[in-house]
Amino acid sequence: MKKNILFSTTRQWNPGDEFILLGVINVLQEILGDFNSIIYNRSPEVRQVKGYLNPFRTKEWTNRSFSGKKNIEAFFRIGFYDNSFKENMDASFINYVVFAGSPEWMGRRSSPLYDVILRYKIPTVYLGIGSSNVITYNMIKERYRTVLESSRLIIVRDEATREILQPLNPIKLSCPALFASKEEKEITALQKIALIFSTHKAVRSNRVSQETSAYLVSLYGALMKSYECEIVCHYIDELPEAFHLFPGCQIHYSYDSRDYLEIYRKFDFVIGPRVHGIGICASHGIPGILISHDLRADTAHGFGAKIISTGTNISEVISLIEKSRQSLGKSTEALRMLKREMKTEYLQYLQKVL
Template sequence: MNILVSSTRQWNPGDEFIRKGVERLLHSILGKGHNWLLWNRNPDLFIDRWADSRMRTDFLTNSLRDPALDVVDLVVFAGTPEWLGQPVEQIYRRLLTQPTIPVLILGAGSGSTMPQLAPHELEVLNRSNVFISTRSFDLAECLNAQLSTPKAIPLPCPAFYSASESDTQPERRRVGVIVQNSAVVNQSIGEELVQSLISALRDAQGEIDLDVISLYIDEHMRFSRLGLTHPCVYSYEPDHLLDQLAGYSTVISTRLHGAIAGLSAGVPSILLAEEDNFRLRSTQKLFGDLLPIITTQEAFRAVSEISLDAARQQSTAIRAFRTSAFEDMKRRVGAFLAEARPGR
């Protein structure tokens, strides 16, 4: 099969965790040995980043610039809010001419403003060979109100399946703190939260065994220059980061998909979030008590007090939930593909 995946490379690390989770899911259903084609939504490939997000045709990239669906057997939109709109409009318009190609929308997200489907999007999404899972209850309700037949199902974000399954437990108490910057366009948090995080990291020196983890290079440069005694960890490769996260007893993260990647490795994870971060808070609800949102001070106090045995017990509960959620999603997507691709 030729499988076209809409995602990003070398832009938003969360997108890479989502894509890896989607790949693990589809490998478990379809087996391996298929061809993976990329529709790369990295804004650097667009004509004018945020103003005109059509793909440039003069940019050398090892991904599709023209979604030539005549050779494609399956189209997959791998999460994030950009599963619709201008960055993927060409795919939808080509799907109008290829009505037999099944479409998987896995882990669709949104901002606080719920999307109004465009006519070409609505025509595609109303087909019987389109499967939609959302990572929030609100978005599923919004889409189902617009579709002729409700089909959007709220399920945990596929990034939850990004790490390899393992029963390995941490051998010591060590915390991974995933940080962010306030200066990276479209990847930032408020400077007030950044400063509270820096203050907590300074106070934790000599008190908590931890690493400072950056998922984006600008964050790594800033935090590496603070003179902290904590090691600063960074990689451009998601597999390296997943291996790193698996070694902690607890993860604290300002990044939603950093925390979910931690959970995927079976590591108890805590989110730090601003009150107005709808995207983060709406996605977190599907994880319930397994992904708490608390203040910076509460998070650092919690990791200083939790025992290794308690962290291991939490890890066991996370792994059990992951197994159950993965099997549920595998069953749903597997049944859809069996019907959408009869005889294959």
């Protein structure tokens, strides 16, 4: 009988979360075969930070019918229509809960899920989780510690999270976005570069600083003069800005995160500030340079990427690209080996607990 796995992730919010989920599912299928994938959707459009305080975000309210209901829902965001797990559901059918990457493995948006895990005693694993804040283990609330301490497996993707969870002896491996693509491409020459665009004009939590935004525009303009480059946007707010800033340049975007497998497959190299854009390229065997702008940059080490900071001299970036051009074959093969080694380790750990 097919198992039911509940994944903590986001949908239609940050494609990076969905790249991670693709990789997690690919790995789990090698162990469990076919299963039913269910998501606990942490997208802020679905679950606001304090949404758990709203007693009307339930299936019961959604099913009610009376005059004026639609007006109330429009003004107060009442009801729950998303095709994802609702915390007041009977969760006895869930076999496992999997936290699929992301720094949001605890917090108010995840709090209702922890209540469900504790209430139904659901076996839980954490795969490739990271951190965007510096805290200590003792600062984690008891309900989260209870689930963490009883979890079957904790794999982290960065040093900061390993330090935070050090009392639990977590395992540090590459982020599962490395497994998003099942196949790698052959790269024999550096012909086309993907430039991942971000802007300070996007919504909070999906934007970069104004300083980073200005640096990207300057850097990408310079690179377009020397290389064949195309722009890739992950979030809708970036799209009109990209068309305004880079007229005449090919610009890629899709609402469907799976489309990025084919979008990025067209390229031989990638540069940008989005960690998991670098990650999904690494899953193809495409090397890259991450432009660091927050604590999550450490994750890119697990993708074999070079990491630079905002403001790095453009001549230095070009030098890195040229060095990569000279050793492109070796870099691609190194990524293939990294992917194989990491998958082997993931499978070994997961086979012991599932």
